Amino acid sequence: MKIVHVLKTEPGAFVRKVIEAHMRENEVRVxxxxxxxxxxxxxxxxxxxxxxFCW
Numbered sequence: 861m862k863i864v865h866v867l868k869t870e871p872g873a874f875v876r877k878v879i880e881a882h883m884r885e886n887e888v889r890v891x892x893x894x895x896x897x898x899x900x901x902x903x904x905x906x907x908x909x910x911x912x913f914c915w
Contacts, residue, residue, distance in 0.1 A: 861885075861886045861887070861910050861911065862886070862887045862889075862908060862909045862910050862911075863882050863886050863887070863888045863889075863909060863910065863911045863912075863913070864888075864889050864890075864891065864905045864906055864909040864911070864912045864913070865879050865882075865888065865889070865890045865891070865912075865913045865914075865915065866891050866893060866902070866906075866912065866913070866914045866915070867890065867891065867892045867893060867894065867915050868893050868894065868914070868915065869894055869915075870894065871915060875915050878913075889905050889909075891905070
């Protein structure tokens, strides 16, 4: 399953654990908006993902 995590701020312990758990069995991409990002790359990733989490 393709999963995208979009982080607005530095993730806390809970969010890190959720991402790590998803990475064990899925294809995961993480976008850290607070560090800068390519909006077109984010859009392509979201369009191709089966699940998107925004934190």
